[in-house]
Amino acid sequence: MEYTVFRTDGQGGLRREQVSAAPLPSDGVRVAVRAVGLNFRDSYVIRGNRYRAPLKDAIPMTDAAGVVAAVGSAVTRFRVGDRVCSTVLPNWIDGPLSAHGMARSTAVLAEYFDAGENDLVAAPPHLSDEEAATLPVAALTAWHAVAELRVLAEGDTVVVQTTGGVAVFAMQFAAAMGARVIAVSRSEEKLRRSGAWATINTEVYPEWDQQVLALTKGEGARLVLDMGLNDSLRRSARAAAYEGTVAIIGVVQEQTNPLDIYTVMNKNLNVRGVETGSRAMFERMNRFMAQHNLHPHIDAVYDDVDAGLDRLASSPYGKVVLSLRY
Ligand SMILES: NC(=O)c1ccc[n+]([C@@H]2O[C@H](COP(=O)([O-])OP(=O)(O)OC[C@H]3O[C@@H](n4cnc5c(N)ncnc54)[C@H](OP(=O)(O)O)[C@@H]3O)[C@@H](O)[C@H]2O)c1
Missing domain, CATH: 3.90.180.10 (Medium-chain alcohol dehydrogenases, catalytic domain)
Structure with missing residues (x-):
């Protein structure tokens, strides 16, 4: 053949x-x-x-x-x-x-x-x-960050940067788990489509971390999915809650950017890389998607x-x- x-x-x-x-x-x-x-x-x-x-x-x-x-x-x-x-x-x-x-x-x-x-x-x-x-790749990485790190619970706030493949899955999974999603993107049109609990347009608010704090009454987000926007690691750390997690997913700007170690230290943050996922995670994700009829x-x-x-x-x-x- x-x-x-x-x-x-x-x-x-x-x-x-x-x-x-x-x-x-x-x-x-x-x-x-x-x-x-x-x-x-x-x-x-x-x-x-x-x-x-x-x-x-x-x-x-x-x-x-x-x-x-x-x-x-x-x-x-x-x-x-x-x-x-x-x-x-x-x-x-x-x-x-x-x-x-x-x-x-x-x-x-x-x-x-x-x-x-x-x-x-x-x-x-x-x-x-x-x-x-x-x-x-995209769904599994999002699932790994949102569900398998086991840091996000019902009612918690999660920040998801961008509206690409990984991000949209992350928003779907987090919403199905009962979390509050704050979507961060350059595109007003895509933010509207996201159906997120709150949205922040980085063209309007380049200091989106301040907006996250304002939306969460100063508390910050339990989990921030960092896609490597311009200057995003410093901002992600500032947007996270005390004892929160910054999950490093990608670098959409092609170059990495600096992390503010003082914020990480002073807030007891967990900064965690996320590489796709295992087959067992994939199978758990598939069960979750079927259970919640997620497409x-x-x-x-x-x-x-x-x-x-x-x-x-x-x-x-x-x-x-x-x-x-x-
Ligand atoms: N860790 C892992 O295992 C893993 C797995 C998959 C992907 N990744 C990484 O995660 C990142 C996102 O992947 P993806 O598959 O979701 O990508 P994608 O579907 O191509 O989406 C990328 C999104 O990033 C936003 N963006 C902001 N600034 C950008 C820029 N300068 N250039 C391009 N896009 C920009 C855009 O959303 P807005 O218009 O909403 O701003 C765009 O839709 C990539 O860095 C990728 O390499 C990592």
Whole structure:
């Protein structure tokens, strides 16, 4: 059998290749890709940015939903026809993150990809293929920060910066847990769509941390999801409550920014990095989404990779998804 894969050409584009299917190992699962979710990093992997050259000869993208097309003789977790999602760090099954957990990733921009049976999770039955393809990175990272850190309780306040893929999931999860969401964004239109308990437009209030304090009667937020806005780490620490947590998720400005260690120290803050999540977290998230009938916010679905990447670069609300024909 032959099938199509896409590889980065190192010049901001992709080239299409036909490859012959390798024999499946006994624990292997071949997945027919139905939809691919785009993430912030996919853009610089393919197109590069000010600080990084595009990768050459790599199959990009990590987030796929698909159908099991074939299984090896020893596979017990899945059967042909099952709907599955990829995992971004397939070695991280459960428990704390380790070097082993970080050692391997996934590459899914292809008609089929082969995985070990332990590398996949069942796609939530209440979600379409396009919806399920948004989960492996953005939803899981948001779930990790909002639920798995176990710092946010019903009635607590959480600040979520931006209205991109991770942020919109974080708002959905936090609201479903009964928390009060304060959304922080450059876009008034997207803030209106967020349905958050309160919103702060950074174009109007660059000192958004002061607004968080005003909205919380001086108390601050129990949890702040920091996406690396301009000067955001200092502001996130100021916006957090005493004994609160600043979860460092990303750097949308391309460069990191300084942390005010005095605020961290004086407020007993917990400043915590958040790397995607384990397969066990993914499965707990899927159960939560099914229980609360949560559906991802999909901004748009494209059948062309360039069009999808262009949309991603234009600050969509929620997720951009590819549904490719071969
Ligand atoms: N730690 C992890 O495991 C993990 C996982 C996924 C993503 N991330 C990181 O988290 C960040 C957000 O990822 P995402 O997938 O949610 O991204 P995304 O869907 O592309 O959304 C990015 C959002 O950031 C806001 N933004 C503010 N300043 C920006 C700027 N200068 N350039 C681009 N966007 C800007 C925009 O929202 P507004 O218009 O509302 O301001 C935009 O919609 C990225 O840094 C990404 O690398 C980390």
